Amino acid sequence: MEIETLHKKIGSWLSGSGNESDTVLSSRIRLARNLDKQPFCHLASSSQREETYNIVIEALRSSNFFSKGMFLRVDELSKINRMLLVERYLISLEHAQGKISSGLAVSEGEIISSMVNEEDHLRMQVLYPCLQLHEAFSLSREFERVMSKKVKFAVNKEFGFLTSCPTNVGTGLRASVMVHLPALVIDEQIGQILQAVNKLGLAVRGTFGEGTHSIGSIFQISNQVTLGKSEEEIIIDVEKMVKEIIGYEQKAREKILKNRRIEIEDKIGRAYGVFSNAKVVSSKETIDLLSILKLGVDLGLLHSKNITNDRINASRIQTQPAHLQKFAGRELTHHERDVYRAKILKDIFSRKRGK
Amino acid sequence: MLCDACHKFEATIHYTEIVGGKVIKLNLCEECFKKKELVNTPFNISELLAGLTQIGKDVSENTAKCGNCGMTFLDFKKKGKLGCSECYSVFRTQLLPLLKTIHKSPHHIGFIEQSDLYIDEKNDKVRLEALKKRLSETVKSEEFEEAALIRDQIKELRKKIETKDGN
Ligand SMILES: [Zn+2]
Ligand SMILES: [Zn+2]
Numbered sequence: 350m351e352i353e354t355l356h357k358k359i360g361s362w363l364s365g366s367g368n369e370s371d372t373v374l375s376s377r378i379r380l381a382r383n384l385d386k387q388p389f390c391h392l393a394s395s396s397q398r399e400e401t402y403n404i405v406i407e408a409l410r411s412s413n414f415f416s417k418g419m420f421l422r423v424d425e426l427s428k429i430n431r432m433l434l435v436e437r438y439l440i441s442l443e444h445a446q447g448k449i450s451s452g453l454a455v456s457e458g459e460i461i462s463s464m465v466n467e468e469d470h471l472r473m474q475v476l477y478p479c480l481q482l483h484e485a486f487s488l489s490r491e492f493e494r495v496m497s498k499k500v501k502f503a504v505n506k507e508f509g510f511l512t513s514c515p516t517n518v519g520t521g522l523r524a525s526v527m528v529h530l531p532a533l534v535i536d537e538q539i540g541q542i543l544q545a546v547n548k549l550g551l552a553v554r555g556t557f558g559e560g561t562h563s564i565g566s567i568f569q570i571s572n573q574v575t576l577g578k579s580e581e582e583i584i585i586d587v588e589k590m591v592k593e594i595i596g597y598e599q600k601a602r603e604k605i606l607k608n609r610r611i612e613i614e615d616k617i618g619r620a621y622g623v624f625s626n627a628k629v630v631s632s633k634e635t636i637d638l639l640s641i642l643k644l645g646v647d648l649g650l651l652h653s654k655n656i657t658n659d660r661i662n663a664s665r666i667q668t669q670p671a672h673l674q675k676f677a678g679r680e681l682t683h684h685e686r687d688v689y690r691a692k693i694l695k696d697i698f699s700r701k702r703g704k
Numbered sequence: 705m706l707c708d709a710c711h712k713f714e715a716t717i718h719y720t721e722i723v724g725g726k727v728i729k730l731n732l733c734e735e736c737f738k739k740k741e742l743v744n745t746p747f748n749i750s751e752l753l754a755g756l757t758q759i760g761k762d763v764s765e766n767t768a769k770c771g772n773c774g775m776t777f778l779d780f781k782k783k784g785k786l787g788c789s790e791c792y793s794v795f796r797t798q799l800l801p802l803l804k805t806i807h808k809s810p811h812h813i814g815f816i817e818q819s820d821l822y823i824d825e826k827n828d829k830v831r832l833e834a835l836k837k838r839l840s841e842t843v844k845s846e847e848f849e850e851a852a853l854i855r856d857q858i859k860e861l862r863k864k865i866e867t868k869d870g871n
Contacts, residue, residue, distance in 0.1 A: 383789060386772055388773045388788050389773075389785065389788055391785050392785075417845065417847050417850075458845065460841075468785075487833055491834040491838070503788075503789030504816055505792060505793070506812070507796075507811060508792050508803070508810075509812030510812075511789040511792050513786060514784065514786075515803060515806065516806055518803070520812070520814040520815075522814070574806075574807050576806075576807035576809070577807045577810065577811060577812070578807075578813065579815075633734075
C-alpha cells in the first residue's frame, strides 16, 4: 500500500453492502487517547512532538493492525497528498495543515486508521460500511486494548481518558453515522424532522436548505457527550436516533413514490444522462446527481447493471479535487477539473462489472 | 445571496447544524464551508467559562499552575485546551462545573483499559467476536501470517472463556 497509488482504489468501507445500505452510508468510531504526562499537542515543543510521534508510531507498528497498510509522515507529504487523505476521511482538515511530527497509520482497506499528533496524541478510527456501529466499536476496542499494552495512556478513575479538549474527555469516543436522506429533502421535511429528533446529547450536521439547495442529502449523526455515559450507551443512543430518522426517510420515500413518481423518475433519468454524456461537471452537480442516482438504485427505479452503490460511493470520493489531480498526474485549473471529472464519471459508470 | 462569512462570494451551500437543540443556519460559499469544518467544535469553551461565573472568582483559582506542563488555569480559559493529563487533577475543582455543563455528568462510567484494570467475561466475548471478524478479513485479504496470529489469540481466549464458564 502506498500513497502514490491510493487514489486508484477505494476503501473497503465504501463497499455499500451491509445493514440499511439504502439509507446509511457508513459508521465510524473514533477514540481519542493521549500519553500519560506528555504535554498535549498544542502545548508540546517540536522535540516533544517528535518524541510523542516516535512513541506512538512505534506502538502502532508493533500492533500488527497495519502490517499490510502504511505509515505516513503527514508533515512531509505534498499538499495534494494531504488533501487526498482528507477526501478519503483518513485525516481531518486540521491534520492536513501538516504541522511538525504529524503522522498517520492506515490499514489495508482503510478500515482502521490513526492520526498521530492531531488534537490528541492518538486518534484511532474505525470505518465500516453501512450501519455497523457495534461492529466498528468492537474492532476499535480490540485495537485500543492492544495499544494500551504498549503505551501508558493518560487516564484517571474519575474522568476516564484525558483529552486535550474537555469536550472529548471520559470515553474519548465519537460515534458517527453518515446517512442519505434524499426523500426527506425532496419532500422538504428534513429541517423539521432533524429538529424534532434532536435530543440525547446528539448532533446532526449536514447541508440542506430550501428545496433544491441541498448538497447530496448527506447528514452526519454523532454523539456530543463523552463523559457520564458508557460507550455502549453512547452507541445505542446514536443508533436509536439513526433508526428513527431513517424510518422517517422510508415513509417519505413511499410518499414521493406515490405522489411524485414521474418527477422522481425524470430526475433520475436526467442524472444518468449527465453522467453518460456531459463533458463538464462541477463538484456540486456531481454530489447532487450522485444522490439522485443512489435514490434511483435504492428505489429500484434504475435498472442499469453499471450503476451500483459501490460505484456511486467510488464516484463521490474519486471526483474530488485532489483525487482528480492525482489521476491527471498534474495540477488542474478549476475548469480542467470539471472536464476531468466528467471523464472519470463516465469511466466509473461504463466499466465492465467485476473491474 | 452572498456568503455569511466572507460577504464576497455567492453562497452556494446552505449549512445547518443542530447541536443541543440550537439551530445554526449559515449560507456559505464553498471556500468558507471548507473552513467551517476546521472550527467545527460544538462548544466554545471560553464562552462557556465566561458564563460559569462561579469558576475563577478567586484570583488563586486563575493562577493555579500545573507542575507538570506549566499551564495556568487562566491559560486554559483563553485556549480552551488543557496542557497535559496532570492538569485534570490540578484544576479539578474548577473543571467540575464545566464538565457538568458539557457532559451528562462529570464522572466517567465507561471502561478504563490499562490492561489489568478491566477484564471481565463479557469483554472477553466482545473481544472474541472482534477477533473472529478480523480473522475472516485477514483470510479474505490473504494476510496469512496475521491470520495465524489471530487464530492463536482466538484459541487462547476460547480456553479462558470456557474455564470461566466451567467455574
Ligand atoms: Zn465565503
Ligand atoms: Zn498540565
